[in-house]
Amino acid sequence: xxxxxxxxxxxxxxxxxxxxxxxxxxxxxxxxxxxxxxxxxxxxxxxxxxxxxxxxxxxxxxxxxxxxxxxxxxxxxxxxxxxxxxxxxxxxxxxxxxxxxxxxxxxxxxxxxxxxxxxxxxxxxxxxxxxxxxxxxxxxxxxxxxxxxxxxxxxxxxxxxxxxxxxxxxxxxxxxxxxxxxxxxxxxxxxxxxxxxxxxxxxxxxxxxxxxxxxxxxxxxxxxxxxxxxxxxxxxxxxxxxxxxxxxxxxxxxxxxxxxxxxxxxxxxxxxxxxxxxxxxxxxxxxxxxxxxxxxxxxxxxxxxxxxxxxxx
Amino acid sequence: xxxxxxxxxxxxxxxxxxxxxxxxxxxxxxxxxxxxxxxxxxxxxxxxxxxxxxxxxxxxxxxxxxxxxxxxxxxxxxxxxxxxxxxxxxxxxxxxxxxxxxxxxxxxxxxxxxxxxxxxxxxxxxxxxxxxxxxxxxxxxxxxxxxxxxxxxxxxxxxxxxxxxxxxxxxxxxxxxxxxxxxxxxxxxxxxxxxxxxxxxxxxxxxxxxxxxxxxxxxxxxxxxxxxxxxxxxxxxxxxxxxxxxxxxxxxxxxxxxxxxxxxxxxxxxxxxxxxxxxxxxxxxxxxxxxxxxxxxxxxxxxxxxxxxxxxxxxxxxxxxxxxxxxxxxxxxxxxxxxxxxxxxxxxxxxxxxxxxxxxxxxxxxxxxxxxxxxx
Ligand SMILES: Nc1ncnc2c1ncn2[C@@H]1O[C@H](COP(=O)(O)OP(=O)(O)OP(=O)(O)O)[C@@H](O)[C@H]1O
Ligand SMILES: [Mg+2]
Numbered sequence: 001x002x003x004x005x006x007x008x009x010x011x012x013x014x015x016x017x018x019x020x021x022x023x024x025x026x027x028x029x030x031x032x033x034x035x036x037x038x039x040x041x042x043x044x045x046x047x048x049x050x051x052x053x054x055x056x057x058x059x060x061x062x063x064x065x066x067x068x069x070x071x072x073x074x075x076x077x078x079x080x081x082x083x084x085x086x087x088x089x090x091x092x093x094x095x096x097x098x099x100x101x102x103x104x105x106x107x108x109x110x111x112x113x114x115x116x117x118x119x120x121x122x123x124x125x126x127x128x129x130x131x132x133x134x135x136x137x138x139x140x141x142x143x144x145x146x147x148x149x150x151x152x153x154x155x156x157x158x159x160x161x162x163x164x165x166x167x168x169x170x171x172x173x174x175x176x177x178x179x180x181x182x183x184x185x186x187x188x189x190x191x192x193x194x195x196x197x198x199x200x201x202x203x204x205x206x207x208x209x210x211x212x213x214x215x216x217x218x219x220x221x222x223x224x225x226x227x228x229x230x231x232x233x234x235x236x237x238x239x240x241x242x243x244x245x246x247x248x249x250x251x252x253x254x255x256x257x258x259x260x261x262x263x264x265x266x267x268x269x270x271x272x273x274x275x276x277x278x279x280x281x282x283x284x285x286x287x288x289x290x291x292x293x294x295x296x297x298x299x300x301x302x303x304x305x306x307x308x309x310x311x312x313x
Numbered sequence: 314x315x316x317x318x319x320x321x322x323x324x325x326x327x328x329x330x331x332x333x334x335x336x337x338x339x340x341x342x343x344x345x346x347x348x349x350x351x352x353x354x355x356x357x358x359x360x361x362x363x364x365x366x367x368x369x370x371x372x373x374x375x376x377x378x379x380x381x382x383x384x385x386x387x388x389x390x391x392x393x394x395x396x397x398x399x400x401x402x403x404x405x406x407x408x409x410x411x412x413x414x415x416x417x418x419x420x421x422x423x424x425x426x427x428x429x430x431x432x433x434x435x436x437x438x439x440x441x442x443x444x445x446x447x448x449x450x451x452x453x454x455x456x457x458x459x460x461x462x463x464x465x466x467x468x469x470x471x472x473x474x475x476x477x478x479x480x481x482x483x484x485x486x487x488x489x490x491x492x493x494x495x496x497x498x499x500x501x502x503x504x505x506x507x508x509x510x511x512x513x514x515x516x517x518x519x520x521x522x523x524x525x526x527x528x529x530x531x532x533x534x535x536x537x538x539x540x541x542x543x544x545x546x547x548x549x550x551x552x553x554x555x556x557x558x559x560x561x562x563x564x565x566x567x568x569x570x571x572x573x574x575x576x577x578x579x580x581x582x583x584x585x586x587x588x589x590x591x592x593x594x595x596x597x598x599x600x601x602x603x604x605x606x607x608x609x610x611x612x613x614x615x616x617x618x619x620x621x622x623x624x625x626x627x628x629x630x631x632x633x634x635x636x637x638x639x640x641x642x643x644x645x646x647x648x649x650x651x652x653x654x655x656x657x658x659x660x661x662x663x664x665x666x667x668x669x670x671x672x673x674x675x676x677x678x679x680x681x682x683x684x685x686x687x688x689x
Contacts, residue, residue: 046534049534049538049539051538053533071540072540074539074540075540076539079534079535081531081534081535082531082567083530083531084531085532085534085535086532087323087327087526087532089327089330089331090323090326090327094323094326098319098323099535099539101315101319102316102539102540102541103539103540104315104540106315130330146535176356193468226596253456267554279627304451
């Protein structure tokens with residue numbers, strides 16, 4: 001295990017920021033940490049890294065107590081905090097070089113790593129400009145460059161794409177994917193569902209300082225929604241109404257479970273119904289259909305079910 | 314060592330990127346020096362290094378009181394710093410002190426000799442001074458203390474049956490006051506030194522900013538995760554920032570030397586003192602920041618130190634504070650600089666430079682230890 005955390009708790013005065021979080025993250029996993037504002041995501045990351053002292057609970061990271069990490073372990077960890085963590089008056093190049101040096105890189109290895117880190121985030125062309133002259137999205141990317149220059153085995157990123165234009169965002173996502181493909185373990189928090197869905201093979205959903213769901217993306221979605229929807233595409237709205245009539249007449253579903261949206265028939269499956277069975281019986285009716293498919297519930301729906309909150313805003 | 318050097322290099326780089334503020338401050342201080350040096354030039358000698366007028370009166374029934382004053386007024390070391398005058402009556406003496414004609418009245422009462430005989434050598438000389446905070450009052454106290462010290466030594470030697478060699482009573486603790494007699498102190502030199510130290514002390518602000526960036530906010534987390542030790546950061550930055558204040562001090566010496574004709578004496582030694590005092594100021598700022606972990610508190614404390622140390626070190630008003638000036642590092646640096654400028658007391662210079670570095674070392678250890686103990 002790269003990270004093992006047990007029953008972490010942390011309160012700030014009356015606020016229970018983290019109220020009993022346990023996590024085990026294995027090598028090479030890409031874990032998305034989701035939660036509404038104030039859920040305790042950043043505090044959890046800080047606890048994992050030993051930057052905040054837990055009230056109770058323990059963290060082992062790369063096999064070591066997080067409060068007493070060896071230099072070797074430190075060199076294997078990269079952190080991209082939620083706020084900008086670089087020197088604004090120094091150039092992008094100087095900033096990245098500074099961290100590379102602190103992490104022990106020298107000479108050729110240093111130059112290569114610095115160049116890679118800046119090219120990685122698309123900042124090489126602007127490397128000589130002072131960081132404070134960068135746009136918001138570029139500063140975000142510099143924040144990432146500083147955190148990855150030493151090629152960490154474990155990368156922890158706290159909302160690295162907040163306030164970034166779509167182009168920069170895609171650049172960042174590609175970078176993370178490349179790191180992940182290179183074998184790095186990644187913990188990633190975000191407010192953007194589709195980022196988590198696109199990047200992560202595991203999702204941890206937090207609310208009110210607690211983990212409310214944890215597992216493979218598919219499984220979390222499956223386990224946390226009863227809603228299953230079959231969509232029948234027909235050539236026209238008339239055909240859609242006709243198809244609905246037939247389905248109701250043959251008693252395949254109850255009226256409350258069907259709906260027509262334009263030329264699409266929407267069928268909501270009861271919990272015990274079998275998709276294949278239903279599909280076969282619908283096809284046997286000989287309707288004029290263009291396609292038949294299942295609408296898969298999204299993480300968004302899961303999130304809403306679990307936390308009662310929309311993620312954005 | 315490499316990490317230390319990294320901090321050194323990047324601290325210099327950052328200082329270079331933010332060179333405007335220190336340069337503007339330098340200009341301001343040259344201006345202040347000029348104004349102070351000019352404003353106080355006429356009154357400077359008389360007010361601060363003139364002799365204090367001291368009245369004395371013995372109403373002793375025996376002969377002890379007269380003997381005391383005879384010896385006191387005849388001691389050459391005191392004649393350099395004070396003029397003595399026999400006053401006719403206690404009331405007259407008091408009035409003249411109150412009017413400011415005399416700095417103090419020394420008074421021996423009727424039973425002085427009797428007390429001396431009865432109390433095993435203990436009797437009291439009363440000192441009446443009006444301006445207790447003034448230079449004159451300090452001189453008077455130094456004179457009386459110094460004389461009594463010498464007299465007591467003489468008495469002790471007497472008791473051992475030895476004869477007292479001539480001039481034994483002059484071996485007193487008044488060496489400090491000879492500064493005023495042998496040195497041609499001008500207001501400009503005095504304030505140039507005071508303002509240079511004030512300027513250097515601003516390095517504390519510089520030092521605290523230099524560490525605050527990495528110890529507050531988002532950079533703090535990354536800094537704390539990096540494979541490095543606080544002492545490496547502390548030492549690397551201290552070295553870099555001290556060089557920056559040295560450069561600033563060097564420019565000040567150059568500009569005041571050329572434009573205002575301040576004579577700086579032994580320049581390499583002056584630069585050594587500047588470097589040492591700059592290091593102390595930087596270390597002070599860094600340590601306050603590391604210890605409090607709070608920029609507001611640090612800035613407040615630095616302001617107190619800036620004004621307090623400069624004031625106690627005689628940077629604003631040329632006077633002593635009855636020993637309180639000893640807690641100000643400015644005092645040590647000032648005397649070290651005077652030593653280098655006049656070339657007459659280099660031993661003091663070396664000793665005081667040692668004191669400054671000892672303080673730097675203590676600050677460093679405290680800062681590193683305090684920062685280690687603190688985790689949110
Ligand atoms: N240093 C602190 N002092 C006081 N309260 C804090 C501190 N840090 C976090 N909190 C509180 O703890 C709770 C969790 O905060 P945290 O930053 O971990 O949430 P988050 O999930 O990262 O939120 P966001 O999505 O807005 O970044 C919040 O109520 C916050 O106000
Ligand atoms: Mg957060």
